[in-house]
Amino acid sequence: MKETQITLNQTQKIRLQRALDTLHSLSSKSLSDASVTVADKIPVNLNDSSILKGHGTLDLDGELISTNCGIVERIDRLVYVRSTKSRYIPETGNVIVGRVVEVAQDRWKVDINAYHDGVLMLASVTSPDGIQRRRTEADELNMRNTFEEDDVISAEVRNVQNNYTAQLHARSEKYGKITHYTDFLQLDRGQLIVVPCYLVKKRKQHFHQLDEYGVLVILGCNGYVWVGELIEAKDGMELDISEQTHGGFTKSEEEEQHTTLLETRQNICRISNAVRVLSILGFNITLEVILEIFDLSRSLDVEIHDMLGGEFCVLVAEREAERRSQN
Amino acid sequence: DGQNIYRTVSFRGPCHDLIPCSSDNNLRSSVIKDGDETFSIGLNMPAKTVVFTNVRKFDGDKFRWLSSGEYIQMSGRAGRRGIDERGICILMVDEKIEPSTAKNMLKGNADSLNSAFHLSYNMLLNQIRCEDGHPENLLRNSFYQFQSDRAIPSLERQTKQLEEEKNSIIIEEEDSLKNYYSLIEQYRTLKKDVRDITFSAKYCLPFLQPGRLVCIELTRTAEDLPSFSLKDHVTWGVIINFQRVKSSAQGEGFFVFGQQFSNYLFISTDENFLVDEESKKPEDASYTIDVLTRCMVSKEGGAKRTTKIIPLKNRGEPLVVYSLSSIRIIISKDLLPPEARENTLKKVSEVLSRFSKEGVPLLDPEEDMKVQSSSYRKAVRRIEALESLFDKHEVAKSPLIEQKLQMLHKKQELAAKIKSIKKQMRSCTALAFKDELKARKRVLRRLGYISNDDVVELKGKVACEISSADELTLTELIFSGVFKDIKVEEMVALLSCLVWQEKLQEAQKPREELELLFAQLQEAARRVAKVQLDCKVEIDVENFASSFRPDIMEAVYAWAKGSKFYEIMEITQVFEGSLIRAIRRLEEVLQQLIQAARSIGESELESKFEEAVNKIKRDIVFAASLYL
DSSP, rough: OOGSSOOOOOOHHHHHHHHHHHHHHHSSSSHHEEEOOTEEEEEEEETTTTOOTTTTTEEETTEEEESEEEEEETTTEEEEEEEESSBBOOOOTTTEEEEEEEOOOOOEEOOBBBBBBBEEEEEEEEEEEOOOOOOOHHHHHHHHHHHHTTTTTEEEEEEETTTEEETEEEEEETTTTOOOOSSSSBBOOOEEEEOOOGSSSOOOOOEEEEETTTTTEOOOOSSSEEEEEOOOOGGGGGHHHHHHHTTTTTOHHHHHOOOOHHHHHHHHHHHHHHHHHHHHTTTTOOOHHHHHHHHHHHHHOOOTTTSSHHHHHHHHHHHHHHHHOOO | OHHHHHHSSOOOOOOOOSSSSSSOOHTTSSSSOOGGGGGTTOOOOOOOOOEESSEEEEEESHHHHHHHHHHHHHTBSSOOOOSSSSSEEEEEOOOOOOOHHHHHHHHHHOOOOOOOOOOOOHHHHHHHHTTTTOOHHHTTTTTHHHHHHHHHHHHHHHHHHHHHHHHHHOOTTTHHHHHHHHHHHHHHHEEEHHHHHSSHHHHHHGGGGEEEEEEEEEEOTTTOOOOOOOOOOEEEEEEEEEEEEEESSSSEEEOOOOOOEETTTOOOOOOOOOOOOOOOOGGGSEEEEEEBBBBBBBSSSOOOOOOSSSSOOSSTTOOOOEEEEEEEOOOOOOOOOOHHHHHHHHHHHHHHHHTTTOOOOOOTTTTTTTOOHHHHHHHHHHHHHHHHHHHHOGGGGGGTTHHHHHHHHHHHHHHHHHHHHHHHHHHHSSSHHHHHHHHHHHHHHTTTBBBSOOOBBBHHHHHHHOSSSSSHHHHHHHHHHTTTOOOHHHHHHHHHHHHHHHHHHHHOOOOOHHHHHHHHHHHHHHHHHHHHHHOOOOOOOOHTTTTSSSTTHHHHHHHHHHHHHHHHHHOOSSSSHHHHHHHHHHHHHHHHHHHHHHHHHHHHHHHHHHHHHHHHSSGGGSSSSSSO
């Protein structure tokens, strides 16, 4: 809970504290018991030689010491420490959002809030004409037309190498959604929000298209959340011939002229602030909670910029405490 | 024959011999390489020409003609891609072959390819792991689904045909006829019930004396439709003897077994009872009765219906005894000579004619045989009720009732067939494996590999890495810490059980420590199989647990310790190729296990697996090629 980010007066502080206390009491006792910090001893039956010592543990002088701050997890004979606050550790299959930092010879280097930059190979991205083929030198020279530095992209971790470098790929339709100007999901009208990565849990779905608001929300497992405009996919048949002759990667002028509606922009901002509030309070970020906060702010007619103020945050905390104590 | 090739077919280029490895040293000096049909499967040795030296081959069982699929496969090797414009195939026909056989061989179809698609847990887990993974889509787009979809039009056509046929059968007064039909069916079942009770060994055993007349059912040939008259098609015979059947089935009732003995139904005239070793009560055992009656032997050895007397089924088929007569006739002791048999049967027909008016007196079940069960009485009353219903039924009087009933029966049969084909069609259109998919997901949830919202857990991530052995069992073994405190060689020996799929006849038992480890593996396998059974996956627990075999544990243990290959071949009797294949697969599994150990962060285990790989990856087993 980043209390320094919001200013609270005295009553608000008390209310917030009360809400957080309720939530603490509701959370499972066993979890808090299992939390350890660095150099804590992990209670384990040391005579049992078949104990598997996983991540975050160290066998020191016959005792099992934790090397992380986190929670001790036990699965059958495996004991490991799941760290709560760390950089993102990539895992195969995770959906992530990243920012391109470098365009190299046949790959892009992407910042994904992990210990190493992610690598997106040219071959791991759908070719502009959609045909499965080898990438030629012309493709390499045209890389910049797809992604440039500082572009925000979404991808999936294909595999993780030994030094925890993630190899990404963006091949499926979802990542390469057909828009009316290129084949890729251009994430350029919206906001990229950085939240602690442990607040975004691995779920079945990370892409959320909110049609009624015209907003696309991507909850990246690495803590980068994209809230942006939802571009309706145009039917491929309607593509102008002239556009096709430009070559797959170029953007047409239409894109420049397309302006986002005011309402969509407001929605984007509201949802982004909802995410920020959750991040400040340290609650898990899921689509349901985001939408709840969104509705709450609209029903109370809270101004968008007021959402980041102290009063709204306290309200959200109280609402959450109420909701959980009811369940 | 190698010399023959060289002389008759003069050319330059590799030559592939059809006969399994009849190496001819004289040939080797020339440019001809000889090989067997395994070369045709696709070793990287391009050839311009393919020569078949024989059109017959020995497939391990008999000498047979080459099949069209094999011919297509082997002759297709001819011609090097990019170098030859065309490939040449020479077929040396060294013996007389029918034109039709040759035509089939050369113009026939290739072997049909049938999908052997099956779901696996590894596949499922990897699908669930990706956000885009939809196992249902995978199933829908599989070749298996395609093949089963293709069968649908022909099934539809069949249904249509049968329905047309069914509708073309028009019977008057069909509804009342159906009623009558069902009454007849009930009547028959009740009569059968009564018979079962009456002729259980408990009641009728005292009456099975030699000489008693018995009424048995006439057999029907296949073309005859079942009869629908109220009268039974029966005839009479004479009991000679009866025996207790030493059967494994514990059934009540008895059978009459016939045996062809020229024209007479006869079994062994063994007068003694078979002594039953098991202490089965006499009432509960099954018995066979020797009955003398007339039958006719047709050319094929089966019996056919005669005009007058009894046709009988082929040997060993049970007949239905309808009733016992209260009459006993005196029969001679020895019935082997035909005259004796003829005499006996003459006596039978005399009895029949004497009682032709009233019918032969039967043993009354209640009075004579002292049947006293309540179910019997109930059945008898119902039969009487039915019989009265029959008389009152309007349709009973109509002419040609028998034929009408037969037509109705045919119609019912067609309807049943249509129903079964429709059921088959439904199972084809429904997604193949859909139920299995659901069941397997349940298993994964129950074992903790995926969470309830289908997010892969740590255990599932480990199982994702393993594809060369049974993933569930192996993951359970890892997480139970079995690999932690055993030596590397023992670990390798334990893993060998997971990659060895063959059944060795007399495998030696491994030493004690290995035996213990194997027991642990079987324990894990049983646990996994039980969960699968609970979740309704089709699996047999014991079969699954015994599919892991410890046959090569000793050999692999020795290999890991550093023995030479010929030394380990002395330990075990398996084929060399199988052993090498197993050890190579073992190395694959170890590589996957290294990845798995890394994903859970167990560095000790990871280094152990790496050490294991170093220990087994050496020498001839892992040599890339034996020739080069």
